Amino acid sequence: xxxxxxxxxxxxxNGCGACATACHEGAIVMVDGKAKLLRDDYCDGLGDCLPSCxxxxxxxxxxxxxxxxxxxxxENMRKKQQAQEDNLPCGCPGTQxxxxxRPAPVKAVxxxxxxxxxxxxxxxxxxxxxxxxxxxxxxxxxxxxxCTAYAYGNFHQEFMRNKITLIGCPKLDSGEYSExxxxxxxxxxxxxxxxxxxxxxxxxxxxHAVKTALQNSGKMxxxxxxxxxxxxxxLD
Numbered sequence: 001x002x003x004x005x006x007x008x009x010x011x012x013x014n015g016c017g018a019c020a021t022a023c024h025e026g027a028i029v030m031v032d033g034k035a036k037l038l039r040d041d042y043c044d045g046l047g048d049c050l051p052s053c054x055x056x057x058x059x060x061x062x063x064x065x066x067x068x069x070x071x072x073x074x075e076n077m078r079k080k081q082q083a084q085e086d087n088l089p090c091g092c093p094g095t096q097x098x099x100x101x102r103p104a105p106v107k108a109v110x111x112x113x114x115x116x117x118x119x120x121x122x123x124x125x126x127x128x129x130x131x132x133x134x135x136x137x138x139x140x141x142x143x144x145x146x147c148t149a150y151a152y153g154n155f156h157q158e159f160m161r162n163k164i165t166l167i168g169c170p171k172l173d174s175g176e177y178s179e180x181x182x183x184x185x186x187x188x189x190x191x192x193x194x195x196x197x198x199x200x201x202x203x204x205x206x207x208h209a210v211k212t213a214l215q216n217s218g219k220m221x222x223x224x225x226x227x228x229x230x231x232x233x234x235l236d
């Protein structure tokens with residue numbers, strides 16, 4: 001039958017996973033960091049996923065498709081609910097149950113000096129920080145997906161030292177970070193920007209927000225993105 005159904009533009013998809021979360025029928029899944037329509041008969045054509053997409057990658061089209069199958073959707077959602085604790089579609093390290101086995105040290109070594117915190121300001125949450133805080137002027141800015149500080153062992157010394165640190169999680173916080181980050185970049189003399197993100201698709205929302213803010217600020221600010229694996233290794 002010919003009916004209205006969603007279409008996903010992979011070129012525009014940034015892998016944030018917001019559409020998969022918004023789709024109550026489970027029709028959208030994340031595959032290799034991109035949103036995919038799992039099955040035609042899971043899509044009801046109502047478009048709850050459209051307003052959640054920050055890049056406009058989802059549109060409606062009219063095409064030959066299987067009719068919406070509510071019974072199949074309910075069965076699929078039941079199975080997903082059963083497996084949710086062990087295998088969420090976003091792959092977020094904070095929600096997947098897994099163990100990381102690390103080799104035991106050959107010999108315990110006492111550190112010569114207790115590591116010191118490199119945090120230079122409060123608050124640290126993107127949602128809470130004032131856009132005109134005085135510590136932003138002349139700052140090297142670190143924007144960190146909050147899981148990265150726990151995944152990477154030497155985070156304070158290697159990333160936070162001599163930087164102003166802002167943290168957030170696009171999966172847990174409602175709304176978009178890009179607007180507030182744009183205000184911070186536009187209204188202050190930021191010297192550089194570093195983003196640390198996890199390798200999982202839901203961290204794509206953080207990367208998208210930073211890139212959008214850099215573009216919208218109208219400033220040429222040196223920036224870099226560092227990706228950390230789920231077992232705490234720097235990937236790039």
